[in-house]
Amino acid sequence: MSVLPVAPDQEIFIVDDDDALRDSLVWMLESSGYKVVAFDSAEAFLHAWHEGLAGCLVLDVRMPGMSGLELFEELGRRRCTLPVIFITGHGDVPMAVAALKKGAADFIEKPFADREMLALIEHCLQQERASRDKRRQEADTARRLEHLTQREREVLDLIIAGKLNKQIADVLGISIKTVEVHRARVMEKMGAHSLAELVQHVVTVEPAASVR
Template identity: 75%
Template sequence: MTGACGPKPIPKAAPFSDLRCPWRSLVNGTPEAPEQIIYIVDDDEALRDSLVWLLESNRYRVAQFASAEAFLEAYHADMAGCIVLDVRMPGMSGLELYECLRERHATLPVVFITGHGDVPMAVSVLKKGAVDFIEKPFSDRDMLKLIEQCLATERESRSRVRQDAVVARRLDLLTQREMEVLELIIAGRLNKQIADDLGISIKTVEVHRARVMEKMEANSLAELVQSVMTCEAARGRFVD
């Protein structure tokens, strides 16, 4: 399964803005956030219908799938929301689907629906990153509480990734020399030290530094460093 589910490798020379950015559509230069949808994946039609009614009655958007394979075929990286996933299903199980999604670096939070005998199994996936599990039979209140928890988690994660995408696009605007200056700034080097390291004048360092600040839209050195160091796409280059 690993071969079929695994992501394609990203070339080392890929621009920062190409690295695991889930949203490609842009509005005024900012990634457009997709709408949150609750994806129900369960082979039990009656349970799916019941959950759809509950969630739509509470003004959630819902999509349902009768099998893990059907969801996997429809899955794409732009999806936002959460997954309500049955542990046991014919064919690909919920656990197998979850592992496959992890291999694809999916960020959708998952709530597992379990029977009594599946609780130890569900606990094991919590350690791998699933948000929670809910045991059948469950109350509407408990399900709605878990759903809202999942959506809040996903919104927070999406906000971080969106900011990463903005910073990554700004990094792509830097010239090679500006990137070298930025690396030395991140390393804590002073202008004179940067000039010595690169074999250029202090005045030239100041010019490059000003351009870096402008392109990165940073109002202070602290803001510049923080924006770069919190950008996942940039950590591999700027963090040893």
């Protein structure tokens, strides 16, 4: 079996009290090139969890003590960003569907084929990478916005509002040449290579900016 390249910091976290199933999953995933960390209880995973974890979580619905659903809800309260794949028995499907409505990535019924699990995991890893990239971009944009001067921010807001340089000059009571200088500085500070890129970055971080 082969998988797509995995980001160096991504791991598959397995939480299942069934020793045989857990060991089988670990072997299958490691032999497919994934880094795997396994836990025999929800409590053990919760104790090890921290915000820096990246990858995805494969979680059994029913376990002694804290159930998979209870762990999922607690992770939600902690703003955990790991995609969660639930492992379910036939009778647990309604619970898994309910979890999907609360943000779980997917679920898979026992018994399942290795290729089905691998496909779900690869989808989740791609989703998690994209989500992290988006959060990094948003954080970078927010930092860049903080470094704009008041006048540069005023110019930016008017650019986002679709105003032309002459209109911006009229609104702010400055020359068109001065607007052009501020506009160039805004583009440079925001790391934008085009007007479309500038607008996209800003409205992603500040949706209200598009209606100012």
